[in-house]
Amino acid sequence: MTNPSTDSPVVFTPILDRIAQELSVSTRQVTAAVALLDEGATVPFIARYRKEATGGLDDTQLRTLEGRLRYLRELEERRTAILASLVEQQKLTPELEDAIRSADSKTRLEDLYAPHRPKKRSKAQVAREQGLEPLADALLATPALVPEQAAAEYVNEATGVLDVGAALDGARAILIERFSEAPELVGGLRTYVWDQGTIRSAVAEGQEEKGAKFRDYFDAREPVNKLPSHRVLALLRGRKEGILKLSIVLPDDDSGAALGEPERRIAAFAGVTHQGRPADDFLRTAVTLAWKARLQPKLENDVEQRLREMAEEEAIRVFGTNLRDLLLAAPAGTRVTMGLDPGIRTGVKVAVVGNTGAVVATATVFPHEPRKDWDGSIAALAALCLTHKVDLVAIGNGTASRETEKLVSELMDKFPQLGLTRIVVSEAGASVYSASELASKELPELDVTLRGAVSIARRLQDPLAELVKIEPRSIGVGQYQHDVSQPALARQLDGVVEDCVNAVGADVNTASPALLARISGLNSRLAAQIVEYRTQHGPFRRRTELRDVPRLGDKTFEQAAGFLRILQGPDVLDASAVHPEAYPVVQRIAKATGREVPSLIGDGAFLRTLDPARFADDRFGTPTVRDILAELEKPGRDPRPEFRTARFKDSVHQLSDLQPGMTLEGVVTNVANFGAFVDIGVHQDGLVHVSQLADRFVKDPRDVVKAGQIVSVTVIEVDIPRKRVALTMRKAERPAPRPAQARDTGKAQPGGGAQSQRGTRPPARAPQPARQDRQERGPQTPAAAPATAMSAAFQKLLGK
Template sequence: MNETLIKELEKTTGKRAKDIGNVLGLLQEGNTVPFIARYRKEMTGGMDEQEIKAISDRFSYLENLEKRKQEVLRRIDEQGFLTAELAQDIKKQTVLNRVEDLYRPFKQKKKTRATEAKRKGLQNLAEFIKSQTSENVETEASRYLTEEVGSEEEAIKGALDIIAEDISDNPKYRAYILKVFKESADLMTKRKKNAEDEQNTFEMYYTYSEPIGKIVPHRILAINRGEELGVLTVKFDYDIERFKRYIGKQTIKEGSATGRYIQTAIEDALKRLIIPSIEREVRQELTEKSERHAVHIFEENLKRLLLQPPLKGHVILGVDPAFRTGCKLAVIDAAGQFLDKDVIYPHPPQSKQDAAKNKLLKMIDEYKVTLLAIGNGTASRETELFISELVQSEDLDVKFIIVNEAGASVYSASEVAREEFPHFNVEERSAVSIARRVQDPLSELVKIDPKAIGVGQYQHDVNQKFLNESLNFVVETSVNQVGVDVNTASHVLLQHVAGLSPAISMNIVKYREENEGFKSRNEIKKVPRLGAKTFEQCVGFLRVAEGKEPLDQTPIHPERYKETYKLISLIGMTESDIGTKELAEALHQVNLEEVAGDLGIGLPTLLDIVDSLKAPTRDIRDEYEVPLLKSDVLKMGDLKKGMKLSGTVRNVTDFGAFVDIGVKQDGLVHISKLTKKFIKHPMEAVSVGDIVDVTVIDIDEGKGRISLSMK
């Protein structure tokens, strides 16, 4: 283990070196992040999944940085130019770009104007000019005329190219210019002449300027998109004279005989070599920072969406609305199993409302439906109105809910959907998915590419590899925090459990089907290709409800069953008392620090065991608000300024939150209208899935915009 890198991580993360070393050691041993976070708290100081991943990612960066430093040191040394001071300067760098700046003067360059000038023998002329002792530059230049260098002017130009590259390669100049550039430059955008922007999407950037240190991330991504689409030109405004003066003071001697030549080289170095490089680095840094921010917003929204509480105990009728092709219906039971499907045509062009009502009433009655889930796509509000009127006119004891169906079509056309429902058409699969994502959002949404779920911002404008890795980590973390019933989970859900691959997940499902389910966690060891390490990593996150072993339905790892039963015995209880009020009260009287010592386990592990014994089937999703169920409906035309409504937060962006208030278009609560106190980001006030009270402050039916306030 590299102790130097661990010390560096200690400084940047604020975590203890010992804990960081343990995290890295556990990862190298093949332990998964969820397993380490849950079952090795004593070794990590209680780090959560995000902190463990951050240490892993940063260590990888520093490790690669260290390898590059060693390579650079070796190459400079081979050329005979490595000094103790330069070596020390390289070793202390923490950013790869600064290492490359220090290496730049020694790097073997491809063909440049300077390398060509050197090839033509003009290096000594460049040194003559840099010596600044004689004004006879043209006379000196005449000594370098050859077949390739035809005039004194051409010789001088080549020599200045060499000087310009030397100036450009100086890491001190680059560091100064980069610092001043970041502190004082403005980013400017203009609309390209004759550029097409039909909806004026980039209107605010047609003539725009802002200091680069103040631009918020979503503007950077919008500007990048506008530039890529050919709508905008992007430039920087900076004080180049300041840079000329700075380099001039370092390079031009007082009373210099060749100062004007060196000044020409300085200007060329800045305009042709240094500034373009600095601009690229700044643009890249701004973009990467903005991408990280956008992905973080996406992660937080996705996490809240995945952890929405399941609506347990409902028989649900899912509706995928449409006009011409009809509304597809699918009924699932309280366990999510498909029961029946049909199609109705209540809307134009067919408008078979009576037949549609009869079919709906028959299905509701036959399967004792208690909840209707309506997708929010085409014909959603018309379908909601139709169902609302039916519920009221027939006095039905059912509720309905509008479901964000983003990604349902992606799922419906996927291999997973074809495998589940091979004889269904795409819309019928979608109706089942709509119903299931209300009943158990996590189990259903893991089947869909997270990018298709519709809770991000500028998701197509960020690095897709980084986005995919980040979102998959959120899915994995969420699945393992909730836990999975090994006897009901799909193979898609199982493969997000710590340590399980797609192949082993399929083997679990196959074994389950062949053996009528798992009777205990220990039986999971019998699954083909599931080795001891995999079992260790996954078993704590797999639940066996109503099995032989009562602890199998809890998050307690089997490696701690022995200590758990000692604890139960210590407080005078038995396994039949697990989850009872009496056991909880008995545990409350225990001195946990003493007991942890007696049992030979860490206090964090004991606290988790105690929580699990008190609530063996606790679901962390119960901490969040249950989705808003409805029995009425609104149209946009029904809205009036000042109207107070309840709604569900569907998406959170940098500039505000979009809230579903029961009409076709989600309303926007701008960041300035979220709360009376100042906040830097909407996430300080709301999250996806929150139920909020709002007031309508403006309606624009023409543009389909609704402005809301939560103040």
């Protein structure tokens, strides 16, 4: 036994080296980033204002670094705990310590610790206490021994070994445990199961009808290491719901061989060969039981856990990417908007929101069953639009959405002078917001049922500002979001929201507490303090006044100031992303060029003639000066795209209206590894399989589309019973439209941005999260079908 070396209980430098290698950057960059994170700096702050220190690591690299640092530190903590346990048990040898210190994963670490982990008294432990380990060693070393004769010497009532059979059972238990806890053997077999195993799924007895949405998996096989993440999660959900039975099949399972490959490997490891000697059958049984009773269940669980973790990691990454696209969707801006929260029996809730986001009017109309006050509803909406000069009408996409769209369409036809544009937006999370404490503080005078209409209107004006008020998991964009690790999901989504909010920045004098709370360095408490301070003292005039907010110290100011804007203050730099600490650089530029700071703002032609290196110093290097010059050219630039809307055909309202060959415009609602879902206005998203995204090979759908993007698609096939629509974005070999369906009664979509759309009346959809039914309806791959274009596309998805 040896004591663990005490020079460095947690080996830190190897962690930095490993992260640097994984990110393909230098250890110096990683060291600087880790130091900043440990000091409390946020990822957005480091990415934007500490480029010299990190060598220009961006927010994506920093998020990856942050995650790997968390994992590797947990690994070090576990390594330290294991070494301490082994010292306490007096089981730590130099060889074991070297192996533990070099273990590069939690799985490897636990394999090494397994034989020495304190455990309940197993059969093997009891057998050792009964003195049966020498019998096990003797039979393993000398198979020529007759087991019954050798065991007879160990029969002893005092030790509890009452007969020969009990002695042999104990010796066998010792060997089984020894074989099943050998680290190298376990690791090799785990790799074998991963590389050679096949997942087999079958329908549970009597579940055929109930589990129809999983019928593509009623009798399916696929190699373990080839399963894509969405299929892994679909299989696991099917089993959880009691529809599917899953098993891992190995190559020898159906061969009828006396020993499969795993047993042969165990036998080779233990030196067991069957030569007809007296103890050979005893040893073979120990080998078989080591596999069947111990290792096979354990390793299948390990492999399934690895599959789950990989699938969850990918799904969470996809969810984060889609959320980023939605949060950074184009804002309609300061346009008076009417929000409609559709309902049938309870009526359509109406809220008019002014160009500052303030609620200026609310109402409830009842155009649908049971009242059917269609004309009265149109008149009421027209009056509101005329009185408040409404520009946009945002319609929630839930129950009665299509019927409410028709209502607005007729309103626009009867009153063209109103110049309205209608847009269908997602109402995902609106009900959650309506009943929240935040909503009750923001809209205390409004009934809960009307708050949803306000949220629908505001999320069209500024998706980011409104969606940050909602728990990200309630927005609903992602693969099987309820099936993945919720803490990991929350961590990813919180990071995405933080990155998006800080990429855009916030007007400190108008931003909501929810938006301010996501600014670098701030939290809910400090955000509330800022709002309270500006309420009591009036608008902030300078960034430096933030220091007067109670509990907002120097460190917080450093982290937050660059992301908070003061748009009409005396210092023009306060409206930009230039950090206050770098104002002297701007003054230096102005002095050196003989210009006043305000005159530099927006003069791109002049600023582009300047050499950033000329103004760099020991604190602010060339990368920071380059960013400052770019910011002076377009201060406070918004990274979000220009607002525009999709065009839907007025003649297409439901699945039965679709025909192969129809070309439609739609909005991408969700992007998965196997393709993209597109809302084409029929309450059922169509699927553009990855093979149909472009006239070239596409490895990652996100290279072509993103959530919220407006795309042109052509219908390939419609499966009404299964509510599936196959679409293509390929230009070549699109099916010709059927003559009866060639008419397009939709209105033309004007080009350009938001301002060019006034006075037009196209039905449209804003970038929106996928509705819950889109995410939870089960696999998107059909069972074997005739060789139609649709079935071929879905069979590709299934991997057949």
